[in-house]
Amino acid sequence: MASVRQAEQDSLRAPGFRWWHGIIIGLLLSYVPGSLVVAGVLLLPLVALRFFDPNADGQRIMIVLFYVGAAMVHPLHEAWAANGDWDTCIAQITQPVTLALDWLSAGAAWLVAEASAIGGRLWNAEVARRERKSIEKRIAYLQDEWMSSDEDAPAT
Amino acid sequence: MADTQADNSQELLIAERYLISLDRKQPDLGGCETYSAQDMTTSGASYLALAPFAPSARLSEIMFFRHESVIPIRTHEYSQGILWVFCPHPPGPSLAESLGLWTESQLIDGVIRPLASLLQNLEAAKLTCRSIRPDNLFVGQGLHQVVLGPLGVSAPAEKQPVLFEPLSSAVCRPSARGEGTTDCDIFSLGVIILALATGKLPLEGLSDADILKKRFEVGTPAAYMDGQNVPVGLRSLLTAMLSDDPVSRPSPRDLVTIAPSKLFTVRPVIPARIPIMIGGNAVHTPQALAWYAGRHPAEFSALLQRKVVSNWLHRELELSVMASLIEQASASFLPAGGSKAVDPATMVITHAISVLDPAAPMFWGGLWFWPEALPQMLVQATTRPATPDEERTVRNILSFMAGNPDAFMSAHLPQRQARQITTLSVAARRMGLKGADLVRRFPYDMNSFLPCLSKRCQELRISLPEGLLQWLNRHVGIEDLPDEALGRSGFLDDQMRSFLEANCARQGVIPLSQSQKAGLPAWLADLTLLASVQRKFDKTSLSFMAQRALPLLETELRQWRSKTARARRRVRLGKVAEEGNLGTFLATVNDPTGLRLDQRQAQEAEAEISNLMRVLDEAPERRAANDREARNSGEFFSLLTGIAVAMASIWLEFCR
Numbered sequence: 188m189a190s191v192r193q194a195e196q197d198s199l200r201a202p203g204f205r206w207w208h209g210i211i212i213g214l215l216l217s218y219v220p221g222s223l224v225v226a227g228v229l230l231l232p233l234v235a236l237r238f239f240d241p242n243a244d245g246q247r248i249m250i251v252l253f254y255v256g257a258a259m260v261h262p263l264h265e266a267w268a269a270n271g272d273w274d275t276c277i278a279q280i281t282q283p284v285t286l287a288l289d290w291l292s293a294g295a296a297w298l299v300a301e302a303s304a305i306g307g308r309l310w311n312a313e314v315a316r317r318e319r320k321s322i323e324k325r326i327a328y329l330q331d332e333w334m335s336s337d338e339d340a341p342a343t
Numbered sequence: 344m345a346d347t348q349a350d351n352s353q354e355l356l357i358a359e360r361y362l363i364s365l366d367r368k369q370p371d372l373g374g375c376e377t378y379s380a381q382d383m384t385t386s387g388a389s390y391l392a393l394a395p396f397a398p399s400a401r402l403s404e405i406m407f408f409r410h411e412s413v414i415p416i417r418t419h420e421y422s423q424g425i426l427w428v429f430c431p432h433p434p435g436p437s438l439a440e441s442l443g444l445w446t447e448s449q450l451i452d453g454v455i456r457p458l459a460s461l462l463q464n465l466e467a468a469k470l471t472c473r474s475i476r477p478d479n480l481f482v483g484q485g486l487h488q489v490v491l492g493p494l495g496v497s498a499p500a501e502k503q504p505v506l507f508e509p510l511s512s513a514v515c516r517p518s519a520r521g522e523g524t525t526d527c528d529i530f531s532l533g534v535i536i537l538a539l540a541t542g543k544l545p546l547e548g549l550s551d552a553d554i555l556k557k558r559f560e561v562g563t564p565a566a567y568m569d570g571q572n573v574p575v576g577l578r579s580l581l582t583a584m585l586s587d588d589p590v591s592r593p594s595p596r597d598l599v600t601i602a603p604s605k606l607f608t609v610r611p612v613i614p615a616r617i618p619i620m621i622g623g624n625a626v627h628t629p630q631a632l633a634w635y636a637g638r639h640p641a642e643f644s645a646l647l648q649r650k651v652v653s654n655w656l657h658r659e660l661e662l663s664v665m666a667s668l669i670e671q672a673s674a675s676f677l678p679a680g681g682s683k684a685v686d687p688a689t690m691v692i693t694h695a696i697s698v699l700d701p702a703a704p705m706f707w708g709g710l711w712f713w714p715e716a717l718p719q720m721l722v723q724a725t726t727r728p729a730t731p732d733e734e735r736t737v738r739n740i741l742s743f744m745a746g747n748p749d750a751f752m753s754a755h756l757p758q759r760q761a762r763q764i765t766t767l768s769v770a771a772r773r774m775g776l777k778g779a780d781l782v783r784r785f786p787y788d789m790n791s792f793l794p795c796l797s798k799r800c801q802e803l804r805i806s807l808p809e810g811l812l813q814w815l816n817r818h819v820g821i822e823d824l825p826d827e828a829l830g831r832s833g834f835l836d837d838q839m840r841s842f843l844e845a846n847c848a849r850q851g852v853i854p855l856s857q858s859q860k861a862g863l864p865a866w867l868a869d870l871t872l873l874a875s876v877q878r879k880f881d882k883t884s885l886s887f888m889a890q891r892a893l894p895l896l897e898t899e900l901r902q903w904r905s906k907t908a909r910a911r912r913r914v915r916l917g918k919v920a921e922e923g924n925l926g927t928f929l930a931t932v933n934d935p936t937g938l939r940l941d942q943r944q945a946q947e948a949e950a951e952i953s954n955l956m957r958v959l960d961e962a963p964e965r966r967a968a969n970d971r972e973a974r975n976s977g978e979f980f981s982l983l984t985g986i987a988v989a990m991a992s993i994w995l996e997f998c999r
Contacts, residue, residue, distance in 0.1 A: 246978050253985030257992035264996050292988075300981040307973030307980075315969065319962060322955050332906050333948040 221276030222266045228280040229259045232293030240297075247300060254296035258289045357422040360384055361429060363392045372414075372433070373479060374497035380429060390417065393428040395496040396804055397722050400790035401470065401522075405495030410464055412457040413491045414481075424810010425803060426792060430493045438489070438535075439478035444542040445487060447576050447603055453487040454539060458532055459598030461491065466525045466595060473500040473523050475531035476507045477538065498719045499523065505551040506544060507531045510563065510587050511702045513555060514634060514711045518723035519704070521713030521763070526589035529598075533584025534567070540581075541571050559631040562612055563587050576604035583607035587630060589702050615659035621646065629656065629665065633699035637706045640692050647673040647695060668698045694754045701757045708740045714763035717741045718786040725796050725838075742782045745771035774848070783837055787845030797838040799823075808846040809881035811839065812873065816885045816923075830895070833865030834873065834888065843876050850879050866895055874925035884923030892928070893920050899932045904945040908937075 215223050236243055236251055243251075262279040269275035279285060353366035362381045369377040372391055380392035399405060406416045417429045445453070458475065465472055472494060479492040479502075500520035505513045509530040512520040538544050545567040546554050557566045564585040573581060580601070583593050591609045614627035622639035626632045632652070636643035646652050650670065657666040672694045689707065696706045704711050712720060721741060724734040744751065748768035752761060774784050786793055794804040795811050799818070805811045815834065818824075824834070835843070847853075852875055863871070870892055877885060893916060900916075903909045912931055919928045 246982070250978065250981045250985045253982065253989045257985075257989040260989075260992045260996045296981065296985060299984060300978055302977075303980045304974040304977030307977045308970055311969040311973050312966075315962065315966060319959065322959060326952055326955050329948045329952050333904050333945045335906055336901065 219271040221269075221271040221273045222263065225262050225266045225276050225279050226259065229262060229285075229289050230255065232290050236293065236297070247297075250300050251293050251296040254292040255289060258285075258292040261285070355422060356383075357427055358420045361390065361392065361420065361427075363427065370437075371478075372430070372496075373474065373492040373494070374502035375428075389432065390429045391432055393430065393493065393496050394804065395426060395428060395792070396726075396794065397498055397719065397790065398426070398428075398792045399495040399497070399499055400718075400792070402495045402792050404468070405470060408465070408468060408470065408494065410461045412461045412489070414493045416493050416496075421807050421810065423813060424805040424807035426794075426806050428493065428496055433481035433492065434483035434486075434490055435481055437478050437492075438480045438482065438539075442477065442538055442542055442544075443482075445539040447540070447574050449487040450536055450539055450577070451601060451603060454489050454536060455532070455598050455601055457488065458491070459595045459601070462525055462528050462532070463595035463599060465528075470494075471499065471523050471525060472528045473503065473520075473531075475528060475535055476503055477535070477544075480535065498722075500527070501719070501723075503531065505554055506546065507534045509589065510555075510558060510630065510634075511589065511704060512713070513558075514637070515704050515713065515716070516710075516720070516723075516729070518720045519710065519712035519716045521704075521716035521719075523713075524589065525595060526592050529584055529592045529595070532598075533581055533592075536577065536584070537567055537571070537573065537581055540574055540577055545571065555634070558587075559634050560627075562628075579606045583609050587612070587702075613660070615655070617655075617659050619646070619651065619655045619659075629660065629662070629699040630703070633696045633703050633706075636692060636696055636699070637711060640689075640709075643695070644692060647691065652695070665698060669695055672698060690750070690754055694756075697754075697756050697760070705756070705760050707744075708736060710736065710740065712740075714744060714760060714767055717744065717767065718789040721782065722786045722793065722796065726801060738779070738782045741767075741785060742778065744768070745781060745785070746777075779837075780841070783841040784845055787842050788848065791849060793842075795839055795842040797836050797842070799836065800839075807880070808843055808876050809883075811842065812877060812881050812885060813883065815839075815873075816888045819888045819891045824891070829866055829891070831865065833867075833869035834892075835869045840869070840872065843872055847872075847876060847879065852879055866892065867899070870896075870925060870929055874929050877925050885925055886921055886923030889920035889923050889925060889928050893917065896928070896932050902938065903941050905941050908941055 212223075232255055233248065233251055236248070240247075262282075262285050265279050266272075266276050353364060355363040355365055357363065360383055362383055363378050364380070365378055367379045369379055369391060371377055372393055373395075375393040375395045378392045378394070380390045382388040382390060395402075406419060409415050414430050414433055417431060419426060419428045421427070462472060472491070474492065474494060474497075480489045481492065482489055498518065499522050500508065500512060501517045503512075503517070503520070507530075508520065509527050512523055512527060515521075534545070546557065549557065554566075560566070561569075564582045567585055568578070568581060580593070583591060586592055586609050588610070593607055597607075612628060618625035618627050619632060620626070621632065621635045621642050624635055626635055632643075643652075647669070650673070653666040653670045653673070656662045656669060672691055693705065693707050696703060704713050717737065717740065720737050721734070724737045728734050744764060745767050748764050751764050756764070770785070770788060771781055774781060774788055776784055786796070792806055794801070794806040800811070800814055803814065805814055819834065873885070873888070896916060897913060900909050900912055903912065916928065916931050919931055
C-alpha cells in the first residue's frame with residue numbers, strides 16, 4: 188500500500204512523470220485494480236487542493252496527505268480484506284460517509300495548518316508588542332534620569 | 344559689643360573666671376578703653392580689663408615682660424574672638440592729673456633710675472616702650488615712685504603727644520612713628536623729668552605745628568628749657584636727654600648709675616650765621632632744612648637744582664662731605680633711563696633729606712613715616728582716615744615699597760630705613776600676592792592681634808578667625824546680607840578675606856585666593872575659604888551660614904546629570920547644612936570622583952538609549968521574519984498532529 192501511495196504522491200508532486208512511473212502504475216492496475224481505484228478516488232482532495240491553492244507547497248501537501256491517509260486507512264483495509272474484489276472496492280468508494288470523511292479530513296488539515304499559522308503569528312505579535320513596550324519604558328526612564336533638568340525640583 | 348550686651352545686660356564673663364562690668368568704664372589705661380573686672384575664683388580680686396583695638400605686633404613678647412616699674416599684663420583672654428587684656432589697678436592717680444614739683448633726689452630715685460632700669464631691660468629684650476607720657480605714668484599716694492602703664496596694648500607711640508616725641512618721630516603722624524629706638528624713650532623720659540622738675544609741661548598752650556617749628560628753629564633743649572626754672576644739677580642731664588641728635592642722648596646704663604649733678608657732654612650744634620630761606624622761613628641747621636624741604640618740596644628742589652643748598656652747606660656750615668653728597672643727589676634730576684616707575688624728583692628729595700638729616704624718618708609721597716609703620720598707617724587710614732584720599736596714598740606707598748625695594752636701595756638711605764624696607768619686601772615676597780590683595784594682607788600678616796577691619800564688624804575688635812566665623816554665622820540673615828549682594832560679592836568682604844587668609848597662612852594653610860582666580864563664583868570661593876578656616880580653627884557648627892548657602896549650592900547640583908543622584912545629594916545637603924560642617928557641606932557638591940562616575944554613567948545611558956532606538960526602528964523587518972517563522976512553526980505543528988491522527992486511525996482500524 189505504501190508503495191502505491193508513494194507512486195500517487197510522486198505523480199502529483201512532480202509534473203513530469205518518469206518512464207518507470209508508468210510501468211509501476213501499469214503493474215498495479217493489472218494486479219490490484221480495485222485497491223488502486225479506492226486509493227485514487229480517496230486521494231482526489233489532494234489533486235483538488237493542488238488546483239485551488241497554487242501556493243500549497245510540499246509541506247502543506249504532506250500535512251494533508253497524513254490527514255487524508257488517516258481517512259483512507261479503513262476503506263483500504265476493507266479493500267485489502269476483500270482481496271481487491273472489484274465490487275467491494277466500488278462499494279467502498281460509493282459510501283458517502285467514507286467520501287465525506289475523506290474530504291473533511293483534507294479540509295481539517297488545511298484548517299489546522301492555517302489556524303496554527305495565524306495563531307503563531309498572533310503570538311509573535313504579542314511578544315513583539317511586549318518587548319517594544321518594555322524598551323519604550325526603559326528609554327523613558329533613562330531620559331528622565333539622565334536628560335532632565337531640575338526646574339520642577341521640590342523646594343526644600 | 345551689641346551682642347554681648349544683649350546676651351547678659353552689662354556683664355561679660357570670660358574664661359568662666361573674669362567678670363567684666365561693661366557699665367563700669369574706667370579711665371583709659373595705656374590708650375585703651377578700660378573696664379573694671381573681677382576674678383570670680385578668688386573673691387574680691389579686682390582687675391582692669393583693657394580692650395585694645397590694634398595692639399603692638401609684639402604684644403605676645405611684651406606680655407611676658409615683667410619689671411617693678413611697669414604694670415604687668417596679668418593675662419589675656421579671647422571672648423568670641425575678641426581680645427581682652429587683664430592687669431591690676433595702677434597704684435594711684437596718673438601724672439596727667441597733677442604733676443607736682445619733684446626735687447632732684449626724688450627724680451633720681453623715683454623716676455630716672457627705675458625707668459632707666461626698665462629701659463635697660465627692654466633694650467636687652469629688643470623691645471621699646473614708647474609710652475612715657477604723663478597720662479600713662481602713675482604715682483602711689485604719698486610716694487615719689489612712678490609706675491608705667493601696661494606696655495604694648497596700643498600701637499607703638501601712637502598716643503604720644505608731639506611734645507614727648509623726639510624730632511625723628513614727632514614729624515610723623517601718630518600712626519607713622521613705628522617702633523622707634525631706646526633713644527626715643529630716653530627723650531620722652533627727659534621731657535617727663537623736665538615737666539616734674541618745673542611743675543608744668545614745656546611749651547604749654549602751643550599747637551603741635553608751632554611746637555615743631557620752635558624746636559626746629561632753636562633746637563629742642565633750648566626750646567623746652569629756656570626761661571624755665573630748671574634745677575642746675577639737672578640742666579646738663581636734660582640737655583643731653585633732649586638732644587635732637589640721638590647719638591648725644593645718654594644710654595639707659597648711664598642713667599641707672601646716675602649720681603646727682605652728673606655732667607654730660609653734648610656736641611654743640613652750630614647754626615649757620617646766614618640762614619637759607621625756604622618757604623619764607625629762615626633756616627639755620629641742616630635738620631631744619633630737611634623738615635622744611637618736606638613742607639615745601641617744590642622750592643627745595645629748585646634750591647637743589649640751583650646748587651644753593653650745597654653752596655650753603657659748604658660755605659656757611661663747612662660741611663663739605665654733606666655738600667658733595669647733596670650735589671650728587673641733585674645730579675640725578677637728569678632724566679633717568681632705567682627706573683620708569685620711580686618719580687625721580689620725589690626720589691631726589693627723599694635722598695637729599697636723608698643726607699641732610701640721617702636720623703630723620705623717610706619722606707616719600709608727601710608723608711613722613713618710618714617704613715615699618717606702614718601696616719599700622721594703613722590700619723589707621725582704613726579705620727579713621729584723616730583725609731579722604733589718605734587710604735589711597737598709603738596703599739600706593741606700601742604697594743610700591745613692597746614691590747620695588749631696589750628703587751630705594753639705590754638711593755643710599757640711612758641704614759635703619761633700608762633695613763625696614765628690606766623687612767617689608769621680604770614679608771611681601773613671603774605672602775606671594777600682588778597689588779591690592781598684598782596691601783590689604785599686609786597689616787594682618789604683620790600683626791597677629793589686629794582685629795578684622797571690615798566695615799561690618801570693625802567695632803567689635805574680632806581678632807580670631809573662629810570669632811569672625813561665629814559672628815558671620817549670626818549675621819548671615821537676609822537683612823544683613825541681601826540675596827543679590829550674596830550672589831555678587833559672596834559672604835565676605837575684602838577685609839574679611841584678607842583677615843582669614845592671613846590667619847590661614849599663619850597656620851601653614853595655603854591661601855585660597857587662587858580658587859577665586861580659577862573662575863569660581865565669589866560666594867563659592869568664600870565658602871571654600873570659610874570651610875578651611877572652620878576645619879583649621881573652629882569645630883563649632885555654622886548651620887545658619889550653611890542654610891543660607893543651601894539654595895545657591897543646590898543650583899550647583901545641576902552639573903550632576905542623574906536625577907536620583909541630584910535628589911539624594913539635595914537631601915544630604917539639607918541634613919549637613921543643619922549640622923553646620925562646611926567641609927562636608929561643600930564636599931557633597933564638590934565631589935570630582937562622584938561627578939566623573941556620574942558623567943560616565945550618563946554617557947553609558949546615552950549609548951543605551953541610541954541602541955534601544957535602533958532596535959525599535961528595526962521592528963518592521965523583524966516582523967516579516969517573525970511571520971515566516973510563525974507559518975513554518977504552524978505547519979510543523981499541523982504536520983505533527985497529522986501524524987498523530989494517522990497513527991490513531993491505524994490503531995483504531997487494526998488493534999481494536
